[in-house]
Amino acid sequence: MTNSERYKIEAKARVLKALAHPTRLFIIDKLKVRTHCVCELTELVGADTSTVSKHLSILRHVGLVESRKEGTMVHYSLADECVVKCVGCLGEIVHRQLERQVASLADDA
Amino acid sequence: MTNSERYKIEAKARVLKALAHPTRLFIIDKLKVRTHCVCELTELVGADTSTVSKHLSILRHVGLVESRKEGTMVHYSLADECVVKCVGCLGEIVHRQLERQVASLADDA
DNA sequence: GGCGTATATGGCACTATAACCAATTAAGGT
């Protein structure tokens, strides 16, 4: 494996790690619709502001979301529409998982 | 958020978590081309057999890969072509990240 | 300047993940 290949695979893993949390997926889901400020997201998520802020920071550091300060508020938005496609594929995978589970339950019966 | 929505988002996070490791991404990359047995993957990854076996187990548990036993060997293959699309989108995201980094370096200069 | 609201950060306790080694299981060859 070349250094470039290794770098790319590690970069992909970093992005995936950032995505791989229910709260962060939920946030991405909300930002898909429109921009939200931290206080709105905090309300939607139902956790401490500091917790949500840290989740947003994680997403921002891998370049999945962008922030824009306006007064005392910070508005977050998706930085890359690609993530929508990515999560979409994920939805298909989970859907197929469910189908398999249902099928194996049927086998047992 | 309904229970079904919560379940789906958690299922997606589980799949992402399983993917979010350089070695596991590397394995997926190899399985994209063709089926491999554990010993081949161990050789390619360059880690302990037990380590690779555990990575494969993680991928199998979320239904990303399948295993087929043949003699003393176990052959692993991709269970869902969707993951190829998903990793592809990831590649685009990482590509754009790099572009942004290059651009910001140019700004500094 | 002082106050209140919106975010971000540091610290801490807790849990989860990862890698290796050692031990186990499984199958073939002899």
Added chain:
DNA sequence: ACCTTAATTGGTTATAGTGCCATATACGCC
């Protein structure tokens, strides 16, 4: 039956992720 090879599992230790609290910072308003 015994040995070898392939793979999995359990144990241990080190490291990383998570969530809340407390604290700091930034901004607008008075």
